[in-house]
Amino acid sequence: MDFLLKTQSKCQRMPSRQEVMRLYRGLLRNARAFFDDTSREFIQSETKRLFRQNHNDVMLDRVHRKLTGARTTLHLLERANKHIFKDALSVLGYGYGRKGPRKLVMLEATVGVEVREEIFGSVHDVEKYRPAFFALAKHQMGLDKLSVNKDTLRSEHPINVAKMQDEHWKKIRHSVLPPVDAATMDILEERASTGVITSSAQYLNPDYAHVIRAWEERWVKFPEKRQVRRLYRRLLESIDRMDVTTVMVPNPGKYLDERPRRTTELAPGVDKPDLIPKKVYSFVKSPMAGKQEPEDANIIDTAGMDAHGNIQS
Secondary structure, eight states: OGGGGSOHHHHOOOOOHHHHHHHHHHHHHHHHTOSOHHHHHHHHHHHHHHHHHTTTOOOHHHHHHHHHHHHHHHHHHHHHHTTOHHHHHHHHHHHTTSSSHHHHHHHHHHHOOOTTOOOOOOHHHHHHHOHHHHHHHHHHHOGGGSSOOGGGOSOOOHHHHHHHHHHHHHHHHHHSOOOBOHHHHHHHHHHHHHOOOOOTTTTSOHHHHHHHHHHHHHHOOOOOHHHHHHHHHHHHTTOEEEEEEEEEEEOTTSSSOOSOOTTTOOOTTOOOOSEEEEEEEEEEEOTTTTOOOOOGGGOOOOTTBOTTSOBOO
């Protein structure tokens, strides 16, 4: 009966270098064959970073857990390269920050929310100090969902409400999806409309362009144009373009306090301006998002029909 007392970790062993390298090369090989260049470069760089970061790990359970996740990613890439729709769409989601580690990085780059930032404060403080993040959360979730529901709290004490509001902001940060810039949106809309993925060698020196094109023809597995259009139109459903404009608004501090203070006193002869610049963030959904293509069997020629669909004699 002693075998019942043995834990599963004691029965396991550390993987050999051949097993790890076989998995590592398989990930790079399948990432190299994926048709989207942005997702391809992200998976390759992330694979190299994680394997180099964890190559000295000696914790047995953690090593097996990370290898299990790597095998899951490898199987996902293999199915995506077979052009299975949901798996290819999942890989595109990782590449464009809809989920995974790139999501938090894009949130920091676009709306200024740091990866390790956890406490935000009240709704007024977030609107004041994180205006881009507040505008994004308001656009995607609505203004009513930004405040914590006080009816569900055990106590309405201000300290408890503030703590629950901070926890609520953490959930919102993980729920919102980062926007993209206009250049990325134009590329996605072009692929969603034409179904053609332009070669990454078009901006290179002509002496090296033919080498890159030959490499893509050999390794990259491009799906059909119809499936490319479907994939990018479905991807555009979860992507917003962020536009930033600067407007001049009245200065709220001009007549707030007329008493001169040592900390806020301006230089002699300098007056507070009447207008100050303010950035306005707007988010636009692509018109190609979720647009369905008509099936050939569903196209009906309406020529010669009346308003009721009857053929006129």
